[in-house]
Structure formats: structure tokens, C-alpha cells
Amino acid sequence: MQPENEVTLSVGGHDYGGWLDVSISAGLERQARDFTVGVTWQWPGSSEVPVRIEQGEAVEVRIGADLLITGYVFSTPISYDSKMIKLSIAGRSKTADLVDCAAINSPGQWRGQSVQKIVEALAGEYGIKVINQSATTLGLDDHTIEPGETAFESIDRLLSLSRLFSTDDGQGRLVMASPGAAGRAVDRLVLGENILNADTELDFSSVYSEYISRGQRKGTDDSFGTQATEVKASVKDERVKRRRVKVIYQSGQMTTKMARDRVEWERGNAMSRAMLVNYVVKGWRQSSGELWRHNMIVRVVDPLIGLDRDMLIIEIKYELTEAGTLAKMALAPPDGFLPEPNDAYERRKLKKGKNTDNFEYLIPADYKP
Structure with missing residues (x-):
């Protein structure tokens, strides 16, 4: 294998390579990257001894010089038969602890703080740093940890309100992601x-003609009665010709603007996923x-x-x-x-010719953030 594609595990001050099987996964909607590598030995008669790496050890995974994962070894499966032995090593990013472990902040309630500050507090309990790629600085009246929820479940509720994604980076940090932040690919x-x-x-079965968001908030001197207890917003999608309605019930302290932004985001996100x-x-x-x-x-x-x-x-x-x-x-x-509603659909100008995109009537082909 070429040096720039050599996969290396750095564990306990040693670098291990020569893997025959490799799988490394990352995603915009995945809170924790993961990896599995494997190698086989022929036996009996082999003098080679399998690499011994302890579960829970800190690990860095690289492709060439590029750091892909900073995390921990979670498992070391071994299988063998009469001809060979196979050793695998699997692990996940540091942020896996946010997915697996409980939200333990005490007190578990925040008032009048930004989403970023609350996310930093939740992740900080497990030593995870937070990077914010988005300009969104939404403030919340109140956020309270729900009984039994994990740190990531609490974070995910926060980010759903602000239409952001939470992922990780090669250094094992939580990233409040801005779509497209990795830049534009050189190749097509x-x-x-x-x-x-x-x-x-x-599959367009999750695309609707109307999206309705419902929620509530505690009353104040300026906002009370149904104005507080029945927060609602809706938006239609004229691209769907028959009536199909989706209702989204949101937890947390809702405002009319937050509800409106959520349904507009749901409309765009559903079409993209289709x-x-x-x-x-x-x-x-x-x-x-x-x-x-x-x-x-x-x-x-x-x-x-x-x-x-x-x-x-x-x-x-x-x-x-x-x-x-x-x-x-x-x-x-x-x-x-995108965290903010994108009106590119309304601004689009359909191209004419043989090489046009077949779906430009739904979403413009040329992306303009």
C-alpha cells in the first residue's frame, strides 16, 4: 500500500500498521466516528504473536498523515479455526461517551443561556471540547435535563431547536456543524x-405538503394564556400536489420564531433526504x-x-x-x-438543454449558501 494510504493505529506509544481489513466511518449526523481494523495469521507453525491492545486504551487512527479519529479502543474480537487466526480492533471517537453515558450535570437546568454554552456544559462533564462552525447563537429561556437521557440526547434536543447538526472531528471534539464546512471537493x-x-x-414518502410545529412555553408578564401554552407555526410546500400534513411536537421553551424556523427547516430537509x-x-x-x-x-x-x-x-x-x-x-x-431557511427554490431559474438536472424543478442544481 502507498504510504499516504497506510492506516496506522497509535496506542500506548506504539504505532501499528499492516492491516488487511479496514473500515473507518464518519458522518454529518453521526456523533461519534468509528473504526475496525483486522489482520490474520497462518497457524500452526507461525511464529507471529497477535498484537495485544487493551480495551479502553486511548487511540489515534490515521490514514497517512491525516488524523481521522481520536478516541478509545472498545473491543478486540478474536476468531480462529484450524488454519488461521484473525484479530480485529474496534473503537470510536471520544464523543462516543456522550452517546453512551448519562447527562449528569448538577443542577441540570439552564436559564437564559446560549445553546453553545449549554452544549459545552453537557459535553464538558466527559472532557469533550466543543467547536461551533455555525454563526447561530440562539438563546434559550430554559433547558432542563430529562430523567434518564444521555448527554447526546440532551444535546440533540438543543440542536433540533436551532436546526444544527452535532458531529465530531479527528481530534475527538464535538462539532456544532455547518453544512459544507469541509469545503468543495477538487474532483467531481x-x-x-x-x-x-x-x-x-x-423515496419521497417523507415529503409533505404542509408542516406544522406545535409546542409551549411558560407564561410571563408579557406572554401568557394561549399565547404561551399554544405555540404554533406552519408552512406549505407547493411542490407536493396532494394534501399531506406532518405535525411536529417540540419540547423545550418554544417561541413563535423557533417554531416557524423549524417547519421551514423540516420542509427543506425532507426534500433533500428524498x-x-x-x-x-x-x-x-x-x-x-x-x-x-x-x-x-x-x-x-x-x-x-x-x-x-x-x-x-x-x-x-x-x-x-x-x-x-x-x-x-x-x-x-x-x-x-442549512440551519437557516434557504429560499433558493423560490429564486431558481430553470436551465434548458440536454444536460439539465432532472430534479431542478425541486431543488436548484447550483448550490448557493
């Missing part, structure tokens, strides 16, 4: 050039030498599916198998992942 994904295979459901496509390309790196990464904007030219547009890589998996190195990606239009 083009049918007949670098796309090995693809699949898509084009157009999700999975692609597989040979190799982990682009022609520039840069890794393919999630949260990148990439131009997709696939006349078979009908795409000629900018797409967002929302999830990626780096795989090494007998077939070689493969990058498996899930992509969707980026417009529906």
Missing part, C-alpha cells in the same frame, strides 16, 4: 469516470491528494439517475478489503441541511 463524481457503483431509493444517493469510488483520495471527506460539497454528474448538481457528502466510509481501497459515500442536496 462522474458516471463513467470515477463512480464504481451507485444506488438510490428516490434525493439521497449512495456512491462508491476507487481510492480514498482525490486527484489533489486530499481525502474525500464528509461535509464536502461535490459536483455530481450522473445522467443515469438524472443528476448534474452540487451535492453534500453527509456520510463516508473508508474501506480496505480484497477489492482494494474504496470510499463509500452518502450524498444529498445541501440546501436542506
Whole structure:
């Protein structure tokens, strides 16, 4: 394998490589990256001794010089038969503790603080630093930990209100993600050039003609009665021709603006998810030498599916198998992942000609944040 694609585990002051099987996954909607690597030995008669790595050890995972994961070893499966032994090492990002462990802040209530400050407090209990890529600075009247919820469940409730995603980075930090923050890919994904295979459901069953958000808040001297207890907002999607209504019940201290922003975000996000496509390309790196990464904007030219547009890589998996190195990606239009409503649909100007995108009547092909 070329040095720039060598997968290295750094554990206990030692670097381990030479893996025969590799799987490393990351995503815009995944709170914790994960990895699994494996190697086999022939026996009997082999003088090689399996690498002994303890569960719970701190680990760094790199592809070449690129740091992909900072976290911990969670498991070390071993299997064998009469011919060979296989050792695997699996682990996750530091942020896995937020997914697995309880929200333990005491007192578990915040009043009049920003979303970022509350997220920092929840993550800080487990030594996790927080990076905010978004300009959103939403403040909340009140946030209270619910009995039995994990730290991430509490964080996720917060970020749902502000239409943000929570993921991690290579250093094991929690990232309040801004879609497209990884930049624009140098290469395009083009049918007949670098796309090995693809699949898509084009499933529009979760797209609706109207989205309604309902919630409530505690009354104040200026806001009381039904104005406080019945917070509601709705938005229609004229692209759906028959009546289909979705109602979203939101917890926490709602305001009319928060409810309105949520339904507009739901409308855009549902349409983007309906157009999700999975692609597989040979190799982990682009022609520039840069890794393919999630949260990148990439131009997709696939006349078979009908795409000629900018797409967002929302999830990626780096795989090494007998077939070689493969990058498996899930992509969707980026417009529906923005924290603020995007009116690009209303501003769109349909192109004319043979090479137009088949879905431009739904979402503009040229992404303009």
C-alpha cells in the first residue's frame, strides 16, 4: 500500500500498521466516528504473536498523515479455526461517551443561556471540547435535563431547536456543524469516470405538503394564556400536489420564531433526504491528494439517475478489503441541511438543454449558501 494510504493505529506509544481489513466511518449526523481494523495469521507453525491492545486504551487512527479519529479502543474480537487466526480492533471517537453515558450535570437546568454554552456544559462533564462552525447563537429561556437521557440526547434536543447538526472531528471534539464546512471537493463524481457503483431509493414518502410545529412555553408578564401554552407555526410546500400534513411536537421553551424556523427547516430537509444517493469510488483520495471527506460539497454528474448538481457528502466510509481501497459515500442536496431557511427554490431559474438536472424543478442544481 502507498504510504499516504497506510492506516496506522497509535496506542500506548506504539504505532501499528499492516492491516488487511479496514473500515473507518464518519458522518454529518453521526456523533461519534468509528473504526475496525483486522489482520490474520497462518497457524500452526507461525511464529507471529497477535498484537495485544487493551480495551479502553486511548487511540489515534490515521490514514497517512491525516488524523481521522481520536478516541478509545472498545473491543478486540478474536476468531480462529484450524488454519488461521484473525484479530480485529474496534473503537470510536471520544464523543462516543456522550452517546453512551448519562447527562449528569448538577443542577441540570439552564436559564437564559446560549445553546453553545449549554452544549459545552453537557459535553464538558466527559472532557469533550466543543467547536461551533455555525454563526447561530440562539438563546434559550430554559433547558432542563430529562430523567434518564444521555448527554447526546440532551444535546440533540438543543440542536433540533436551532436546526444544527452535532458531529465530531479527528481530534475527538464535538462539532456544532455547518453544512459544507469541509469545503468543495477538487474532483467531481462522474458516471463513467470515477463512480464504481451507485444506488438510490428516490423515496419521497417523507415529503409533505404542509408542516406544522406545535409546542409551549411558560407564561410571563408579557406572554401568557394561549399565547404561551399554544405555540404554533406552519408552512406549505407547493411542490407536493396532494394534501399531506406532518405535525411536529417540540419540547423545550418554544417561541413563535423557533417554531416557524423549524417547519421551514423540516420542509427543506425532507426534500433533500428524498434525493439521497449512495456512491462508491476507487481510492480514498482525490486527484489533489486530499481525502474525500464528509461535509464536502461535490459536483455530481450522473445522467443515469438524472443528476448534474452540487451535492453534500453527509456520510463516508473508508474501506480496505480484497477489492482494494474504496470510499463509500452518502450524498444529498445541501440546501436542506442549512440551519437557516434557504429560499433558493423560490429564486431558481430553470436551465434548458440536454444536460439539465432532472430534479431542478425541486431543488436548484447550483448550490448557493
